[in-house]
Amino acid sequence: MNSPVSSPALPTYADVVAAHERIAPFVHRTPVLTSAYLDALTGASLFFKCENFQKAGAFKARGASNAVFGLSAEQAGKGVATHSSGNHGLSLSYAAGRRGIPCTVVMPRTAPQAKKDAVKGYGGRVVECEASTSSREAVFAEVVAETGAEFVHPYNDPRVIAGQGTCSRELVEQVEGLDAVIAPIGGGGMVSGTCLTLSPIAPGIRIYAGEPEQADDAARSFRAGHIIADDSPETVADGLKVPLKELTWHFVKNHVTDILTAGEDEIVAAMQLVWKRMKIVIEPSSAVPLAAILRNPDIFRGKRVGVIVTGGNVDLERLPWGRS
Amino acid sequence: MNSPVSSPALPTYADVVAAHERIAPFVHRTPVLTSAYLDALTGASLFFKCENFQKAGAFKARGASNAVFGLSAEQAGKGVATHSSGNHGLSLSYAAGRRGIPCTVVMPRTAPQAKKDAVKGYGGRVVECEASTSSREAVFAEVVAETGAEFVHPYNDPRVIAGQGTCSRELVEQVEGLDAVIAPIGGGGMVSGTCLTLSPIAPGIRIYAGEPEQADDAARSFRAGHIIADDSPETVADGLKVPLKELTWHFVKNHVTDILTAGEDEIVAAMQLVWKRMKIVIEPSSAVPLAAILRNPDIFRGKRVGVIVTGGNVDLERLPWGRS
Structure with missing residues (x-):
């Protein structure tokens, strides 16, 4: 999944x-x-x-932590991924860091450096895309295909x-x-x-x-x-x-x-x-x-x-x- | 006193x-x-x-409240006074307001309007002086002579x-x-x-x-x-x-x-x-x-x-x- x-x-x-x-x-x-x-x-x-x-x-740390710590050991090994330049990306990186599993956050190249640094500060990996939805979706699909990471949507x-x-x-x-x-x-x-x-x-x-x-x-x-x-x-x-x-x-x-x-x-x-x-x-x-x-x-x-x-x-x- | x-x-x-x-x-x-x-x-x-x-x-609210609520009823009726454009003036005004007694704060004419407004917001009266120590002392002495207010020093x-x-x-x-x-x-x-x-x-x-x-x-x-x-x-x-x-x-x-x-x-x-x-x-x-x-x-x-x-x-x- x-x-x-x-x-x-x-x-x-x-x-x-x-x-x-x-x-x-x-x-x-x-x-x-x-x-x-x-x-x-x-x-x-x-x-x-x-x-x-x-x-x-x-508050996003709550939902992200629930998703991350509810993963099976097998899925956890492949990590998690999301696309968010906001608090969800940061929180998912935080939660993954606490569990010690990989986390990839796809963010627009144009997102503030401070936000990219914050994700990295918790141990997450930032993969950049262009600002368009099509670029984000394409890059995100690549990330998931490569890593098998579990997608954690910011809210849905x-x-x-x-x-x-x-x-x-x-x-x-x-x-x-x-x-x-x-x-x-x-x-x-x-x-x-x-x-x-x-x-x-x-x-x-x-x-x-x-x-x-x-x-x-x-x-x-x-x-x-x-x-x-x-x-x-x-x-x-x-x-x-x-x-x-x-x-x-x-x-x-x-x-x-x-x-x-x-x-x-x-x-x-x-x-x-x-x-x-x-x-x-x-x-x-x-x-x-x-x-x-x-x-x-x-x-x-x-x-x-x-x-x-x-x-x-x-x-x-x-x-x-x-x-x- | x-x-x-x-x-x-x-x-x-x-x-x-x-x-x-x-x-x-x-x-x-x-x-x-x-x-x-x-x-x-x-x-x-x-x-x-x-x-x-x-x-x-x-924290100044602590000392100011102790001074204000420790006053005799007679002294309290004459109020309190201080010279401070900072937190002590604000706190003394707060404490006096809570006890319902007069409070005068002598502040330099040049102090920020926001600080004067804050003192007034708690019910205190602001009396302006020039920025010099001599003006402050003269104006303060006048205030005390007129009102009989108790001086509450900011710290001594x-x-x-x-x-x-x-x-x-x-x-x-x-x-x-x-x-x-x-x-x-x-x-x-x-x-x-x-x-x-x-x-x-x-x-x-x-x-x-x-x-x-x-x-x-x-x-x-x-x-x-x-x-x-x-x-x-x-x-x-x-x-x-x-x-x-x-x-x-x-x-x-x-x-x-x-x-x-x-x-x-x-x-x-x-x-x-x-x-x-x-x-x-x-x-x-x-x-x-x-x-x-x-x-x-x-x-x-x-x-x-x-x-x-x-x-x-x-x-x-x-x-x-x-x-x-």
Whole structure:
């Protein structure tokens, strides 16, 4: 099974429980932080689940670790591969490094050197392709043919979704009486994991997704009732440009209460607010939920709201606000 | 007693215990964070006591709260005053706001508007002076004469030192078996509080101070055996420019193992390393201890080291590294 799974099976909550046990030695049980200032500002009680403190700097370490440590010894020997210039590539390299197996990440030649170095820093191999989808697919097929590596998709993979579901499992253990949880949505891996976990164990918690207005394919899909993919969206929340796929669409369609959007300036302002008031480094994608809460105060006022801070990998030398 | 205390009495450890009980409702018991990456880099086990998450963004909230909440009702009615354009002014305003008493902070006309706004945001009053010491003293004397406010010095005050001592008291409760603690040194309030607490309850823990090479008055004082004040030092660690005073000199002289310095580039690199790897926002002063550890690896290798992260108040639009 080296090629992308065409009709992957839906994961179950039992898969989340198994994933949690499997990955516990390799990922952090991240803390939940609060901010009196942001509570006063929103009129809600916000509980920030800090996956920016996660291994490799993002929640993606959960799903990647679940995929890697669930492999048979035989498959593990051939390694894993993915195409991602973002947190998933980094996280897969991290997880493979911990298991001591090969990992290949196909990345565009044009990706920042720092991202390539980060993958290599965890022991992964970077294979460059051109920026086009056709080049990426051709190069990736070559890698898999040569190595026999297992493809781990960034989100349309039941192992990955089950791994991401461990985050909300911790959150409901850490915070009692949540009324809602909100997470950013790109491909929908984190939101799907959240649905997978909460719908059986805490069905009263409403699940919201936050999405950049300029990459609102999930919100439009949600309203249309079928997957709509954006054509090359541009947003500061660069982790959220990818479209939903069949597995994640299943969870979004069936379990999400609403998808709320935020504008670019709102995302940057929310990001800066978190840095300034909470003293934590979060990436732009992670600021989208707070931006959505600030835009929709009536939905959240008086509620206890879990906010998934998905990651903290940001280029400190290219922050999305100007120098004064 | 409205004028600066000329011969203040030394605080005792009992004062720290009393301070801890007094300020507990108004300050955070801040978390201790670790970093596998920084441990591997230094060969030590580093335990970061995160006062950047403290109320008002810095440990100064501890000492200021102790001073404010220890006032008699009569004195409290007249309020408090200080001269500080940094974290102490902000923290005193915070504490006074929590008690509901007046607070006046004398600040140079040239101080950043953001700092003035922050003091006002907590309910404090800003009175401007010229940048010279003579203007500051004259304006401050006027404020005290008019209001009868109690002067709370940023560090040469036994109430303030006892308050800062609560930080290390928490640290030794949170982390077992520490070999050393290192904190930045400017006026010496945090280092003195650390000495005040550790010397009676954990005398085996060595106490180090980290200081910018370009503002190394404490290191030179330590070697000379008497207080030496710098003449207008310039450093990125702008919280550490002030000189030792008699009370803090007492603790430094008697209880500190060594004062280690770090260069400007090393401080900025350490700051960036913490932001990047730990995903927390720390101010330049707070990076000095890590910079000193990286410069002196042999002292700390194999040791369990508490690192006091003193604050996280930094102008996000004027970070001390360039855009690439």
